[in-house]
Amino acid sequence: MSHLQYFRLRISGLVQGVGFRPFVWRVAQQLKIAGEVGNDAQGVFINAYCTRATLDQFIDELKREQPPLAHIESVAIEALHEAMEPPINFHITESKKGVVKPGCVPDAATCDACLEELFDSANRRFRYPFINCTHCGPRISILREIPYDRASTSMSVFEQCSNCLTEYQEPTNRRFHAQPNACVECGPRMWVEKSGGEEIVTDDLFAFISSQLRDGKVVALKGLGGFHLVCDATHQDALTSLRQRKNRPAKPFALMVRDTDIAARYVSLEPEAEALLKSPAAPVVLLQSKGEPLPEAIAPGQNQLGLMLPYTPQHHLLLSAFETPLVMTSGNHSGAPQAIKNDVARATLSEIADFFVMHDREIVNRMDDSVLRYHNGRAFAIRLARGYAPFRVSMPEGFAEAPDLIALGAELKSTLCFIQQDQAILSQHLGDLEDAATFDAYEHTHDLYRNLYQHPSQRYVIDLHPQYLSTQFGESKADRAELTHVQHHHAHMAACMAEAGIARTRRDILGLCFDGTGFGVDETLWGAEALYGGYASVSRVGTLVSFPLVGGVQAIREPWRALVGQLHSAGLLAQFKTLPCFEDKPLRVLEHMISKQLNTPLTSSAGRLFDAVAAALGCSADRISYEGQAAIELEAFAQRATADSAPRYSFALSEQDGLYQLSTKPMWEALLQDLCSQRYTAEQIALGFHDSFADAWVELVEQVAARNPIGAVALSGGVMQNRVLADRLSAQLQRKGFSVLEHQTLPANDAGVSVGQAFVAAAQYLEN
Ligand SMILES: [Zn+2]
Ligand SMILES: [Zn+2]
Ligand SMILES: [Zn+2]
CATH class of the missing domain: 3.30.70.100 (Alpha-Beta Plaits)
Structure with missing residues (x-):
């Protein structure tokens, strides 16, 4: 009843x-x-x-x-x-101050209802570039502290007019308690300046900017989470001058297009990818190029384009005049973080931009554009910031009693992860801590999230690498007793396990971590590792035979050096000194350095092995201008070859005291002969190398499995972003009956390390 x-x-x-x-x-x-x-x-x-x-x-x-x-x-x-x-x-019921749950939601792209009002000439917010509501607009980017109300945001300086206030106070209104609520009467304003600071008087700012862009000018545009540099993506001279002025010779530019119909002219666009572009997070999505060609200068050496849709009212107003894409790249000099303050933009971008589109709503927290790669029906996170951060990671089974802690991440792609009560929160991607301004943002973000989540912890988790600035930051924050060190690749593996929801008590996971470099427990630089165990502990059961990294960090920037190290350890350097990429290179000096062990740390890095193969095949052998460039070009090479045409290379597998080691020597002998004899094209060799490398690891996994039960194989590390490699590896492992865990919602690269650190430390705490 x-x-x-x-x-x-x-x-x-x-x-x-x-x-x-x-x-x-x-x-x-x-x-x-x-x-x-x-x-x-x-x-x-x-x-x-x-x-x-x-x-x-x-x-x-x-x-x-x-x-x-x-x-x-x-x-x-x-x-x-x-x-x-x-x-x-x-x-x-009105909420009482101080009793609201701590935290904050991510910034969100302009919603359909606001968009309709923006282009409705009868609406009081017609063409107002800061229109928003409770379903869209800025959130964490304007927030100083909790509670999330107007006084805690950079909207505090704008007093709402009576119309806005009525909406704000009416529970049934779409703008009820919309903290950034504003209109042309009371809210922020936009204006345009010449480089040099002089304001330009114009009655239609967007028409003015559009005509400048069509003329090939570069515009610095202040947006939601930072400044962008904008130019017409179909204007060859504009692209050239933007690359020169920004000192960014080759790193791909992201594009913004007005809508998905325009996107579909340039890329392969499946419904899932379209939905991702249109989601409130509105990320940059890397998609396979297809259809109408765009200038090569947008993404040199690549088969894909990074596209996003307009996500602020300003973008919609600007893009409404364009049938073709605009370049929307972060407003900075190479290496530095995106500018967020008007005066910093004026000071640092005046040599790059011809015009500045400014506004007076302060950006409190920098939020870079998020980047995901869409490939074969799946999306893979590469960088999570605007629209995703603060990012909630579900707690796997067995972590309900986890202690509060803060994991400080790695160095090059730094992020922070906070475990608190029943949740794990990942910060936005912050970037390379070696850059002073990025390090400031890292400290600021640490303080911000502690406030947002009222995080009480004194417990910090850091990498083993003594020179990481994140390690040193942790050491400055906590006593020894409250610091937990986590090996870099163990953290990668744990991040992959956590993403897949693997329970804390599992001890039968095999992590395959292919990476740049990470500090190993033996104090050498690891980077292609098979680790067996679980969150609390692992043992190293497989690796690549180490080779000398001649010149240390210089070898990361100059891929031909990695090739020298590889060929030297394979005993093949003398035989192949005449490879084109060694022309004019001081090989004798390097050989001397190796024999005297001068600045030649040993590494088992997969990233450097891929660099070495890239160098041999002529991909950016001399010098790269952005991280991973040579390996990214190598993958693009491999994608252009057809599967059945590729050669096969073998690796030598040996075992000592339970550690399997893969030697690259036989692979190099065959590969270089194929190259010199021109029996195969460089594209075919590139594909053959990818497939053979994956297959060699599958063999290693089978050997490990003969001695230990393997519940699942977790694939992680920056090199796993290479889909030619990861797809082959995953398919072959599954064919052999293994269950495979891959990153999708968390980045496989170092931006995911803080999450893994957090769960390793939590598991160790709970089990000791
Ligand atoms: Zn809205
Ligand atoms: Zn108003
Ligand atoms: Zn790593």
Whole structure:
């Protein structure tokens, strides 16, 4: 029998600051439910007076129709039996200051409702470049501290006009408690300056900028999470001057296109990729080039293009005039972080940009564009920042009692990970800590997240590498007793396990970590490792035979040096001194350095092996201008070859004391002979190398499996971003019956290391 009674619902997940209470109110109205909805320290609570059947319908509706930025994780139901006065209507309860759950949601692309108003000449926000609502707009990028209300954001200096205030205070309005709410009467403004600071008077800023872009000018545009440098992607001279002025010879530029119809003219666009482009996160998506060609200077040596859609009202106003893509690259000099302040942009970009489009809404926290790669029906995270951060990582089974801690990540692609109570939070991608401004942002982000999540911890987790600035930062923050060191590749593996939800108690995971370099427990530089175990501990069961990295970090920038090291250890250098990439190179000096062990650390790095093969095949052998360039070009080479035409190379597998080692010597002998005899093209050799390298590791895994039970093989490390390699490896492992874990939502590169560090340290704490 159904009768009216009181129910208490408790909703957890991303339900605060996303327009959730007005949404609940609307659904309750539709279903004629009386009661109330409010925020508290655990999330959202609802008191509903209805029948059980109506309640079920209510919950279904809430889950199905939730606001764009909300994410319901769980709904707990409790029937209240005490006698209470039946309510007569449904109302929204004001939240009391300080009792809201800590945290913040990511920034979100302009929603459809705002977009309609933006281009509606009858709307009071017609063409207003800062239109937003509870379903879209800036969030963490403008936030200084919690609680998330207007006074804590950079909107605090703009007092709402009476129209805006009415919307803000009306529970049923789309702008109820939309903290960045604004209009042309009361909100931020945009203007355009010449390089040098002089403001240009124009009655149509976007028409002015569009015509400058068509003329080949470079424009610095202040956006949501930082400045972009913009030029017309079809204007050859503009591309050339942007590359020269920015000192960025080859690293691909991201493009922005007005809509997905235009995107589909240049790339292969499946429905899932289209949905990703249109999502509130609006990331840059790397997609296979196809169709109309664009200038080679956009992404030299690559088969893919990075595309995104407009994600702020400014972008929509600008792009509405363009049928072709605009370059939208971060507003910085090579190596430095994106500028976020007007005066910094003026000071650092005046040599690059002809015009500056400024606004007066301060960007508090830098948020780079997020980047994902879409390949064969799957999306792979490469950089998570705007639209994703703060990023919640689900806690695998067995971590409910994990201690609060802060993991400080690696160095080149730094991120921070915070474990607190029942959640793990990953910060936005921050970048290379060697850059002073990036390191400042790293410290700032540490302080910010501690405040946002009211994180109490004194416990820090760091890499083993003594020279990482993140390691030193941890050492400055905590005593020895509260510091946990985690080996770099163990962290990679654990990040992959956590992403897959592998339970804490599992001890039968084999991690294959192919990487640049990471500090090993034997104090050599590791980088192609098979680690067996689980979160709390692993043992190293496989590796590449180490080789000398001649010149240390110089060998990372100059791939031909990696080839010298590889050929020297294979005993083949004398025989192949005349390779084209060695022309004019001081080989004798390098041989001397190796024999005297001068600045030639030993490494088992997969990244450097790929560099060496790239150098042999003529991909950026002399010098790279961005990280991973030679290996990325090698992968593009391999993608151009047809599968059945590729040669096969063997590696030599040996074992000593339980450690399997792969030697590259036989591979090099055959590969260089193929190259010199021109029996195969460089593209075929590139593919043959990728396949053969993967197959050699599959053989190694089978050897390990003969002695140990393997529950799953986890693939991680920066080199796993190479899809030709990872696809082959994954397919061959599965064919042999292994279950394979791959990164998708977390980056396989060093940006995922902080997550792995956090779970390793948590597991060690729980098990000791
Ligand atoms: Zn909106
Ligand atoms: Zn207003
Ligand atoms: Zn790494």
